[in-house]
Amino acid sequence: MLSQLVYVSNRTNKPSEKEIEDILEACKRNNPDLGITGALLYSDEKFLQLVEGENSTIMGLYDKIKQDKRHENCVMLSYMPIKEKSFPSWHMGSKKIKSDSIDYKTNITPEDKVIFSSLLSGNEADGSKTKEIIQKFFK
Ligand SMILES: Cc1cc2nc3c(=O)[nH]c(=O)nc-3n(C[C@H](O)[C@H](O)[C@H](O)COP(=O)(O)O)c2cc1C
Numbered sequence: 001m002l003s004q005l006v007y008v009s010n011r012t013n014k015p016s017e018k019e020i021e022d023i024l025e026a027c028k029r030n031n032p033d034l035g036i037t038g039a040l041l042y043s044d045e046k047f048l049q050l051v052e053g054e055n056s057t058i059m060g061l062y063d064k065i066k067q068d069k070r071h072e073n074c075v076m077l078s079y080m081p082i083k084e085k086s087f088p089s090w091h092m093g094s095k096k097i098k099s100d101s102i103d104y105k106t107n108i109t110p111e112d113k114v115i116f117s118s119l120l121s122g123n124e125a126d127g128s129k130t131k132e133i134i135q136k137f138f139k
Helices: 019-032 054-066 110-120 127-136
Strands: 003-013 038-040 045-052 071-081 093-096
Touching: 003 019, 003 054, 003 110, 019 038, 019 054, 019 093, 038 127, 045 054, 045 093, 045 110, 054 071, 071 127, 110 127
Parallel strands: 038 093
Antiparallel strands: 003 045, 003 071, 038 045
């Protein structure tokens, strides 16, 4: 069964592009074989990642990611079965978001902004809505 998991976490190190590159390297190395796709949004303080793939694989990966010292306080925001992947062509799309606000030109509505801020604060949310908002960052 295909599932999608979204979590938010706090970065522990001084933010650097090298750190992001290293994480994306690991994604490139491992995710294709695992059949995992998704998106990683990050600010100087936070990671917000959506991963999608087979249920059993997702849980194993999340357990591994949670133990990574580059972040802490991983909070699962949503976890649900999906019919198909929404990020099929990326191993792990990534995008920097400006400190914890969305102040650039996406077609994000005021309602989305409220939901997104709430996500960054670690509040659970509707998984489909969360996915839609994350997708908007890549349009
Ligand atoms: C925010 C964040 C997201 C990550 N996402 C992934 C991921 O999607 N896939 C992955 O294999 N590793 C991911 N990692 C890295 C893993 O925690 C781990 O370091 C890596 O999988 C080890 O790879 P290796 O077994 O090939 O050495 C992520 C780490 C962080 C901090």
